[in-house]
Amino acid sequence: MTLSETQSPLLRICALTKRFGGFTALHSVSVDIRPGERFGLIGPNGSGKTTLINCISGAFRTEPGTILFRDEDITRLQPHMRTRRGIARSFQIPRPFRSMTVAENLMVALDFAAGEHVSMTQRRDTMMSILDQMGLGSKVNASTTRLSQVELRKMELARAMATRPKLLISDEAMAGLSSSEVDEVLDLLLSLASRDITIIMIEHIMQAVMRFSERVMCLDAGRIIAIGTPSEVMADKRVQEAYLGT
Amino acid sequence: MKRDGIAFWTGAVVFLAAVLVMTQVVGNQYPFFAGYVILQSIALAVAWSILGGYAGYVNFGTSAFYGVGVYASVFLVSAFGAPLPVQILTGAAIGAVMGLALGLLTLRMQGIFFSIATIALTIVIETTVTNWRYVGGAAGIQIQRPAVTPPFDSYVQMLFFVQAVLVVLAVAISRYIHNSWIGRGLQALRDDELAAECTGVPTLRLKLLACVISGALMCAVGAPAAMYLQYADPGSAFNLNYSVTTLAMSLIGGTAHWAGPIIGAILLGTTQQVLTVTISSEVNLLVLGLMLVLFVVGAPEGIVGLIYKLRGNQKEGEI
Amino acid sequence: MFSLDLLLDAVVIGVLLGCFYGAVSLGLSVSFGLLDVPHVAHPAFLVLASYAVYFLNENYAVDPLVAGLLITPIFLLLGLAVYRLYYETFEKRGSDASVRGIAFFFGIAFIIEVVIILQFGVDQRSVTATYIGKAWRLGDIRIPYRLLVAFAVATALTMLLTLYLSRTFMGRAIRAVAQDQEALRLMGANPIKVKQWAFGIATAVLGIAGALLIIVAPVDPTLDRAYIGRTFCIVVMAGLGSLGGTLVAAIILGVAESIVLTLFGASWAPAISFAMLLGILAVRPQGLFGRRS
Numbered sequence: 078m079t080l081s082e083t084q085s086p087l088l089r090i091c092a093l094t095k096r097f098g099g100f101t102a103l104h105s106v107s108v109d110i111r112p113g114e115r116f117g118l119i120g121p122n123g124s125g126k127t128t129l130i131n132c133i134s135g136a137f138r139t140e141p142g143t144i145l146f147r148d149e150d151i152t153r154l155q156p157h158m159r160t161r162r163g164i165a166r167s168f169q170i171p172r173p174f175r176s177m178t179v180a181e182n183l184m185v186a187l188d189f190a191a192g193e194h195v196s197m198t199q200r201r202d203t204m205m206s207i208l209d210q211m212g213l214g215s216k217v218n219a220s221t222t223r224l225s226q227v228e229l230r231k232m233e234l235a236r237a238m239a240t241r242p243k244l245l246i247s248d249e250a251m252a253g254l255s256s257s258e259v260d261e262v263l264d265l266l267l268s269l270a271s272r273d274i275t276i277i278m279i280e281h282i283m284q285a286v287m288r289f290s291e292r293v294m295c296l297d298a299g300r301i302i303a304i305g306t307p308s309e310v311m312a313d314k315r316v317q318e319a320y321l322g323t
Numbered sequence: 324m325k326r327d328g329i330a331f332w333t334g335a336v337v338f339l340a341a342v343l344v345m346t347q348v349v350g351n352q353y354p355f356f357a358g359y360v361i362l363q364s365i366a367l368a369v370a371w372s373i374l375g376g377y378a379g380y381v382n383f384g385t386s387a388f389y390g391v392g393v394y395a396s397v398f399l400v401s402a403f404g405a406p407l408p409v410q411i412l413t414g415a416a417i418g419a420v421m422g423l424a425l426g427l428l429t430l431r432m433q434g435i436f437f438s439i440a441t442i443a444l445t446i447v448i449e450t451t452v453t454n455w456r457y458v459g460g461a462a463g464i465q466i467q468r469p470a471v472t473p474p475f476d477s478y479v480q481m482l483f484f485v486q487a488v489l490v491v492l493a494v495a496i497s498r499y500i501h502n503s504w505i506g507r508g509l510q511a512l513r514d515d516e517l518a519a520e521c522t523g524v525p526t527l528r529l530k531l532l533a534c535v536i537s538g539a540l541m542c543a544v545g546a547p548a549a550m551y552l553q554y555a556d557p558g559s560a561f562n563l564n565y566s567v568t569t570l571a572m573s574l575i576g577g578t579a580h581w582a583g584p585i586i587g588a589i590l591l592g593t594t595q596q597v598l599t600v601t602i603s604s605e606v607n608l609l610v611l612g613l614m615l616v617l618f619v620v621g622a623p624e625g626i627v628g629l630i631y632k633l634r635g636n637q638k639e640g641e642i
Numbered sequence: 643m644f645s646l647d648l649l650l651d652a653v654v655i656g657v658l659l660g661c662f663y664g665a666v667s668l669g670l671s672v673s674f675g676l677l678d679v680p681h682v683a684h685p686a687f688l689v690l691a692s693y694a695v696y697f698l699n700e701n702y703a704v705d706p707l708v709a710g711l712l713i714t715p716i717f718l719l720l721g722l723a724v725y726r727l728y729y730e731t732f733e734k735r736g737s738d739a740s741v742r743g744i745a746f747f748f749g750i751a752f753i754i755e756v757v758i759i760l761q762f763g764v765d766q767r768s769v770t771a772t773y774i775g776k777a778w779r780l781g782d783i784r785i786p787y788r789l790l791v792a793f794a795v796a797t798a799l800t801m802l803l804t805l806y807l808s809r810t811f812m813g814r815a816i817r818a819v820a821q822d823q824e825a826l827r828l829m830g831a832n833p834i835k836v837k838q839w840a841f842g843i844a845t846a847v848l849g850i851a852g853a854l855l856i857i858v859a860p861v862d863p864t865l866d867r868a869y870i871g872r873t874f875c876i877v878v879m880a881g882l883g884s885l886g887g888t889l890v891a892a893i894i895l896g897v898a899e900s901i902v903l904t905l906f907g908a909s910w911a912p913a914i915s916f917a918m919l920l921g922i923l924a925v926r927p928q929g930l931f932g933r934r935s
Contacts, residue, residue: 102602135520136521155520156517157519157521157525158525160520167522168518172518174515174519175515176514177510177511177514182512184507185508185511185519185523185524188504188507188508189504189522189523235421236522238524240522
């Protein structure tokens, strides 16, 4: 990699604002995410974390503000176009394709997002290797309605991975899991990050955020109140206030 | 999968051959009159399920497409004396355009809004045709059948064969969609539209495609009906009963597999014919409504779903 | 062909008609607007109520409005039962339920139509009462008493229901359930019970609405199809769940229908509400004033 490539951000968010009627969920948020970075996004409930994710993935249209992904303006692109360019996400409340098996869930991603014309066997191999990596190999033909909570979380990450993302956004993938399961998912995310995938992780479980992130950003009421290394952000007075409430 | 394809096409050829032989051998006209209606039901149910089943957009507008198909033929015949193939092809083309228009207008709507919009479209088109003098207005219009084309002896026999061809066409298209990436994309967006988008599925484009194909087929199916009845009036051509029966047949058969609507249509279509002849057409409609509600409540995946369940609780991955 | 008098006449009739349309849409405004139930069978229940009123009027010479009141408790029970069934089979199951929920109500509507046909035949039916058939002259305008009665009852009904929803505990709970089900649960109320009751009320109101329907004009078994357009057009135009808006929207529709009827003739009338509905939905897929963003 040349120097200029490493310096240009993977994702650049410029002065992003999102309003719902009279309510402003995001106030002019600007942030750069570097390629390969492990980025933690925290903030109290209703602070705008998921709204920001929805804006990045294209579920919401934004009025003022631009989003650049690999130097391309994607602000007006539909979600599926963003996925094809390399932005994948999981959902806070898992949203599997319920009428399908785990394998079929991943096939959707491979059919539509993986791009190149690859043969059925190749796709099947890709799918199996992703599932094995996620520890879901044995569930390949299981219906998604029969998965446990942690398996659903993993399935969502696997489906996201099948789109071959450059940026993976994990929206509270550990919510509601036991502490050993949290570690399991955390290890998964770390192993993905070690393969050059940039990851934005939204999380309420602080230990997980601290262990995972190289950089943390804290939102409160739609504004960035702190950004920096995990310890810097944790030490910030405003972050503590936002979490403890005033 | 390949063996599957050979079996399917063999079946289709055998079916058409059987139909052809039947038209040459059977002298009594009644089986063709009744059979035509059943074939028409199958074709409509299969066409409906492409949008209503695979994509999960409950279309109440079957009668709109069907009626437009009927009146496209009425117009073509009265204006140019157009032959049957032209009527059907024109019907399909108009249906495709109509599907595209309906799609652009309504597919951003969710659930019930889409369904209501399709009823609205039906009534608006029906009212327009009612006020269109050239095709007979509210009173309807008589249509003369031209001479029958050999090898057929009677026009109804020919229509029976033509409708059988349309059935094969509809099933082949529906089966192709079901087994391809299109089907997978539609199924994904039916389960969860946002998740589908975020997995790379171009939901709007796929829905439009489904709407166009479904619409073209339903219009094409309606086109020969003008010749079958030798008469058309807006009240019957656009009757919402077509929407209800089609929807009922698809859902009762089950939309998880392309064969579901066929099973549903054959079963209900035959029952309807029997009930209409033996008791009355009202009782037949009552049975249809009751079965729809019963299935939707008790066996939401339809007959196909019941079969899957019997076969051992889950369908194997077919990939 | 066109004169100011004629237009004035059309507007006055339209306003009266509109209030009547409002009354028949009230239930839907609650069941669909507030509760999100895809209640396509609402107009079928309405026509069913009309036939019940017809039955009482024809056989026991009960005044249509009294008959409407008499059947209200039965419709309340019917509503409670239907919601229970809908909840158990569809809402509880989640995701795919909406598709089947719509089909379910469509099927119910169809069954009601056919049952009415089997029982009463396809012919139009009407009721008799002293105020039906006479008209009141106001200058050059001739207003049928039946419309005036419908107007008065409709307005009263709307006001009563609005008061109920804003002043009583249950009414407030119903409105709360539309906003935030969880909050209601935290307050110790069972949202399902509240919704069931709301659906019951919405159906009960149809007793009176059905009486108005057959007072205003004769009914036939498939009349519900036309009213799918009218009621949904009104509820969507009003903004889901707003009763005041329902009345305004209904008057807009009533006047529009009445004017088109005067200018272009009756054959275009059925399409008005549906065309307006299509227009509104095309511009605002979530309805004119979507409740949520």
